[in-house]
Amino acid sequence: MQYSATALSRPWGPGVQAVLQLSQPQRQQSRAKSKSPPLRTLAWHNFISSGARLHLHKSSLRLRTFRSSVIQPQAALKSLNGSAARENGAVLPEPPTNSGLKTVLPYVWNLAAGDKTLSWRLAVAIVLLVMSKASGLAGPVFFKRAMDNLSQAPAQVFSAENMRSAVLILVMASLSKAVSAGLNELRYLVFAPLGQSTGRRVGVQLLDHILRLDLAFHLERQTGALTRILDRAQRSVVNIFRAVVFTFVPTAVELAFVCVLLAQQVSSLVAGIVLTTFAAYVAYTVVITSAAAASRKEVNKLENLATGKAVDALLNYETVVQFNNQQLEVHQYNELLRRYQKTSLDAERLSAALNAGQALILAMGVAAVMALTGMNVARGTMTIGDLVLANGLILQISGPLQFLGYLYRDLRQSLVDLESLFAILGTKPRLKDGTVTLNPSSVGVKLWVKHIRFSYSPAREVLGGVSFAAEPGQSIAIVGTSGSGKSTIVKLLLRLYDPDSGSLYIDDLDLRTLSQISLRNTVAVVPQDTVLFNDTIYHNIAYGRPGATEEEIHQASKLARLHDSVKRMPEGYATIVGERGLKLSGGEKQRVAIARAFLKSPRLLICDEATSALDSGTEAAILKSLKELAAGRTCVFIAHRLSTIKHCDKILVMDAGRVIEEGSHFDLMKRQGVYARMWALQESEGSTKILR
Numbered sequence: 001m002q003y004s005a006t007a008l009s010r011p012w013g014p015g016v017q018a019v020l021q022l023s024q025p026q027r028q029q030s031r032a033k034s035k036s037p038p039l040r041t042l043a044w045h046n047f048i049s050s051g052a053r054l055h056l057h058k059s060s061l062r063l064r065t066f067r068s069s070v071i072q073p074q075a076a077l078k079s080l081n082g083s084a085a086r087e088n089g090a091v092l093p094e095p096p097t098n099s100g101l102k103t104v105l106p107y108v109w110n111l112a113a114g115d116k117t118l119s120w121r122l123a124v125a126i127v128l129l130v131m132s133k134a135s136g137l138a139g140p141v142f143f144k145r146a147m148d149n150l151s152q153a154p155a156q157v158f159s160a161e162n163m164r165s166a167v168l169i170l171v172m173a174s175l176s177k178a179v180s181a182g183l184n185e186l187r188y189l190v191f192a193p194l195g196q197s198t199g200r201r202v203g204v205q206l207l208d209h210i211l212r213l214d215l216a217f218h219l220e221r222q223t224g225a226l227t228r229i230l231d232r233a234q235r236s237v238v239n240i241f242r243a244v245v246f247t248f249v250p251t252a253v254e255l256a257f258v259c260v261l262l263a264q265q266v267s268s269l270v271a272g273i274v275l276t277t278f279a280a281y282v283a284y285t286v287v288i289t290s291a292a293a294a295s296r297k298e299v300n301k302l303e304n305l306a307t308g309k310a311v312d313a314l315l316n317y318e319t320v321v322q323f324n325n326q327q328l329e330v331h332q333y334n335e336l337l338r339r340y341q342k343t344s345l346d347a348e349r350l351s352a353a354l355n356a357g358q359a360l361i362l363a364m365g366v367a368a369v370m371a372l373t374g375m376n377v378a379r380g381t382m383t384i385g386d387l388v389l390a391n392g393l394i395l396q397i398s399g400p401l402q403f404l405g406y407l408y409r410d411l412r413q414s415l416v417d418l419e420s421l422f423a424i425l426g427t428k429p430r431l432k433d434g435t436v437t438l439n440p441s442s443v444g445v446k447l448w449v450k451h452i453r454f455s456y457s458p459a460r461e462v463l464g465g466v467s468f469a470a471e472p473g474q475s476i477a478i479v480g481t482s483g484s485g486k487s488t489i490v491k492l493l494l495r496l497y498d499p500d501s502g503s504l505y506i507d508d509l510d511l512r513t514l515s516q517i518s519l520r521n522t523v524a525v526v527p528q529d530t531v532l533f534n535d536t537i538y539h540n541i542a543y544g545r546p547g548a549t550e551e552e553i554h555q556a557s558k559l560a561r562l563h564d565s566v567k568r569m570p571e572g573y574a575t576i577v578g579e580r581g582l583k584l585s586g587g588e589k590q591r592v593a594i595a596r597a598f599l600k601s602p603r604l605l606i607c608d609e610a611t612s613a614l615d616s617g618t619e620a621a622i623l624k625s626l627k628e629l630a631a632g633r634t635c636v637f638i639a640h641r642l643s644t645i646k647h648c649d650k651i652l653v654m655d656a657g658r659v660i661e662e663g664s665h666f667d668l669m670k671r672q673g674v675y676a677r678m679w680a681l682q683e684s685e686g687s688t689k690i691l692r
């Protein structure tokens with residue numbers, strides 16, 4: 001059995017270059033059609049188009065005004081509560097700390113045990129297994145009978161009845177193979193859904209875990225590499241299932257049958273030779289495969305790197321093209337593929353040695369059995385039927401043996417793949433979740449940031465003791481030089497990081513004691529760049545509160561003044577963002593973000609340079625919506641254009657991680673300090689004129 005040669009020439013090799021050379025409209029077209037081989041073959045794309053979509057599709061809920069295929073978040077949430085959420089919790093087994101077979105098997109078994117059909121499927125599969133093996137082995141036994149009958153006397157001495165029975169036995173011998181194959185397929189059909197559902201559970205557990213890990217983890221990891229691990233983990237679990245359930249156990253059962261039959265019908269010596277051949281075959285396979293495991297690990301690592309590189313280039317397509325760096329990207333990708341190819345070849349060489357060695361061991365075993373039985377037939381201590389039986393049985397077991405070798409390698413590979421899975425599942429979030437929940441209330445939160453110091457790395461402190469407070473319903477603006485730590489404060493407010501010292505309080509509760517779900521239910525962020533899901537506009541708005549009704553979603557979109565733009569679009573809310581060439585403008589995207597925030601109805605609203613990328617006209621319109629959204633809520637605005645925050649109750653001016661001025665616009669102007677100078681500068685540049 002040969003290893004697939006395609007491992008050496010990844011189909012997406014030249015594909016990346018082809019994709020990068022497409023123009024933007026061509027790319028959109030290719031994405032819309034979803035037929036582009038280079039894109040389609042990438043694991044991340046597969047995942048996005050199959051895994052994620054598939055799950056949501058089940059829950060599609062028809063709405064009068066939308067296309068029937070549009071996925072409704074409410075329904076998706078319902079389905080989540082019903083199935084995935086159950087799997088996201090304690091029901092799934094704890095991942096093992098290493099990827100040895102002894103530890104992986106119980107893990108896979110526990111995953112499979114989550115399927116309620118496990119017991120009956122297992123019982124039926126065992127019955128079918130025994131029946132299939134028995135009928136497969138009946139063939140050689142029938143042949144032996146027929147041979148013994150036919151070789152007893154010359155043909156002319158045969159009675160018609162003897163002739164009929166010999167022919168019947170030969171026909172039955174031939175048919176038993178077909179019956180065995182049929183039963184085997186049936187067993188596969190009965191058991192296959194278990195393998196699939198176990199693979200799905202691993203995927204769900206991994207994605208759930210990854211989405212719960214800290215921002216720091218995600219910043220350190222490449223999305224491409226993560227999706228690859230996700231893809232491989234599911235495949236590996238299915239492979240382990242297939243290898244153990246469909247090959248190792250059945251082959252062991254078959255070997256036992258063969259040895260018993262040989263010992264009974266032929267001789268114990270022949271049975272001993274078969275057992276020894278089997279042991280030598282297995283030992284050789286294990287030794288060589290273990291040696292190949294190290295190079296397989298390296299192959300995996302390089303494959304992850306190459307995929308990560310390709311995905312990065314594709315995600316940053318516009319930047320790549322703007323800097324004319326297609327060649328650079330392709331060159332770097334090619335270098336990684338070259339290393340991948342070289343390491344793959346080393347693994348293939350070991351693989352070839354394994355195949356050749358296995359064939360030699362089998363041939364030696366068959367030769368020894370045939371020579372021994374042949375000599376015994378010549379001596380008259382065995383019949384021709386015994387020779388046929390020994391030959392038939394050894395052929396019967398050598399088929400699965402070859403497959404066993406291949407699957408053992410597959411199993412080792414799967415165990416190597418699972419190492420990355422377990423490493424991720426074993427990564428614990430650095431932030432410990434709290435348990436306290438904030439009271440739901442219609443008024444804004446009370447905010448208190450008390451002398452926080454923070455650094456991303458020990459080399460540099462980003463916040464050097466920042467303090468401020470806001471009463472419920474007050475608005476606070478944070479302005480200052482680039483890199484002074486404004487966005488870092490937002491990250492701390494969202495508890496994406498904890499401060500090194502000092503504390504943040506909401507309603508007098510330390511953020512560290514709050515449950516993250518409660519905290520994030522209380523806060524909404526309107527960021528500078530709103531990233532939309534590749535889904536309908538409706539879905540993107542509903543994302544703000546997946547349980548919201550259709551009416552509420554319409555209302556939110558009206559409040560964000562998105563309704564009018566949507567009406568002008570070909571299919572309104574059902575228009576898929578990113579597909580069919582639809583590209584929302586910066587202002588429209590911000591409106592989606594504001595509609596989401598309206599829907600969420602947060603007690604604390606954070607706008608992180610929400611309008612800085614917009615032209616003055618659009619900015620003025622968005623600011624109107626934001627003002628309505630902010631009413632009655634506690635707000636934190638981060639802005640560069642001072643005109644947009646001059647009405648805030650309090651303005652903090654930051655420089656190098658410290659608050660250097662604080663007060664209302666009025667106070668700060670009177671002070672004639674940094675803020676007043678910034679204002680004067682911006683005014684002279686004319687950036688404030690349309691808004692005052």
Ligand SMILES: Nc1ncnc2c1ncn2[C@@H]1O[C@H](COP(=O)(O)OP(=O)(O)OP(=O)(O)O)[C@@H](O)[C@H]1O
Pocket residue numbers: 219456457462481482483484485486487488489
């Ligand atoms: N994840 C990170 N890892 C390491 N350093 C970071 C990280 N995020 C931000 N920084 C650094 O922390 C400092 C403060 O960044 P921050 O984004 O808070 O500044 P800012 O005041 O919001 O800047 P701007 O106005 O340009 O958005 C910067 O020097 C930045 O390079």
